[in-house]
Amino acid sequence: MKTIKKPPLETALALARASFAENPIINYHYLADPSAVVVGDRLFIIADTDDESGSDGYTIKAYYALSTKDMVNGTNHGEVLRVPRDVSWASGAWVPAVAYGNTNEGPASIGNFDPYDSIPATTGSLMQNVASRTDLVTSAPPRSLLIPKPKTGTSWYRISNVDFGSGGATKFTVNAASLNADNAVEIRTGSATGTLAGTCKLASTGSWSTYATTECAVSGLTGVVSQMYLVFTGTADSTAALLWWKMVSAPTVPQGPYADTLAIPGTIEAEDYDVGGAGYAYYDETSANEGDADFRTTESVDIVSGNSSKAVGYTIAGEWFEYTVNVAKAGTYSFEATVDSGSKSSSFQLFLDDDAITGTVKVDSSSWTAYSTASGTTKALTAGTHVLKIAITGSYVNSDKIVFSDEITKLMKSPKKSKGGESKKNKALRQSRQKSRIKGVSKGCFD
Ligand SMILES: [Ca+2]
């Protein structure tokens, strides 16, 4: 039988020492689950006593604090918390997560807060009479919802050091589900009862799973506002769920065509959306241009290379893009959109001066790389200059272009019937046109 000789104690210690890195903060006290924070010029580590001798797994009874200024010389501050000695209601502790706080002042801000990106509603520096809930969505990261409780008491979320820039904000947009008609958000500065910058009544969605974006005017929000309050009003608790909000900055240029005014009939290239900026010419959820096409890179709209052209990509339901167009003559137009998607629920809808001119148009999802066409007819349009809007109603539509044709208008006037009835040639033409029209409208007819 083979026996294993134990090494002498000195050898074992030498091996142990050799395997350890130099400059441990302390080397005589074994602790678990370190959590670090830098305060001033010193790194603090809070770690716990993870005792595995308990019958039901690991037991944590105490936290220790260690610190170092130079990453070489460490200080052991000893046991800084023990249960139940310091927390009478606790029989055990959990792995620590440490943050620095001063009871009176708290840590100083290390930068200003940008209110122009989409802000999760559960973001702020202080809050009162609110709750939160995690919403699990299939095929998407879980999201955190802010639930106001205005009946319990004054309900608010505070955001500090908000930098509105010299141009300031002119609009506040909020995405929320609301079961009651009287739920609203007041935007105030200074305190929860401070100067009112705007009031935004939440759109009633009738369901916890239906969210709507509401846009409201705000005023007086310029420069850095040290304390901004979102005050939630309503007559009942827990009847609204806020997902995100964002401010819209004042336009630097008025909304107008990107190059020349686009024409209907004609081709609208999706990437030629109007100038005028975020919240005016388009709504895009991410402030960066995430596309790969290197086109209009200072705008938020995500332009991608696709279909040997440029397309608007990375679209999310609720986003929209506007185009100043001139409708040549009154009438109903057919359209053919060159689009792409990898999602079965992708769709869009067209509006003219914010009136729907099509129903929801579904986008083929059979391939991400092969663009296809989605076609239909519009409601009757009036002649003249209008603003066309492509609204994304189902996420992940890549949109290259939309071709509007006045074929329908022409069809209304032709074919002419000859005295003895319709000529053979005209009949064939009419039938062929009707066929293609029926095929065309099958996907997106306005109803
Ligand atoms: Ca973007």
Ligand SMILES: [Ca+2]
């Ligand atoms: Ca295009």
